[in-house]
Amino acid sequence: MSRVRTAAIADDAYEDAPVLLVTGRDGIEHRLPAVEGWRVMEVIREWGLDIKAECGGACACxxxxxxxxxxxxxxxxxxxxxxxxxxxxxFDVREESRLACQLLVTAEIDGLRLRLAPGTER
Ligand code: FES
Structure with missing residues (x-):
């Protein structure tokens, strides 16, 4: 398993952090340590995966x-x-569709597995 690493946050900030398992456009599942209180969209973006998130989390795009x-x-x-x-x-809305900016990172979502939907590329 590989991960994209572009965030400027020190790795030790992620000790015991919840982890998101995010399949990117490359078809690879990336293991992304997350900060509690952040939005899932912010975690995906900070680790450098290709997600547009145009409105910045305002539930408007x-x-x-x-x-x-x-x-x-x-x-x-x-x-x-x-x-x-x-x-x-x-585009391509399914029963399991969600907006990543509306999902908060908590300890309870440690191991959350998701895939970037089509039509959200930057
Ligand atoms: S970032 Fe615009 S709706 Fe989530």
Whole structure:
């Protein structure tokens, strides 16, 4: 397993951190240590994976669309009406679709597996 490493945050900041398993456009699953309290979109972006996230997390663009592993769907907080409305504008929307900017990193999502959805490239 490989990972993209471009973030300027010291590795020791990630000791015991939750980990996200993110499949990028290269088809490779990247293991991304995450900071609790960050948004999943921010973690993906900071580690250098290709996610547009045009509105910066304001739930206004749907360019942070991800497909969550179905095994995780029921373990995440449900989407808000605003997130559901925004997903209506996304491409290739599925039952497991979420906006990564609406998912907060917590200890409970350690091991969350997801894939970047098409149409969210920078
Ligand atoms: S970054 Fe725009 S909706 Fe998530």
């Amino acid at each position: 749907a360019t942070c669309h991800v497909h969550v592993d179905p095994q995780w769907a029921d373990r995440l907080p449900p989407p808000s009406e605003e997130e559901i409305d925004r997903l209506d504008e996304a």
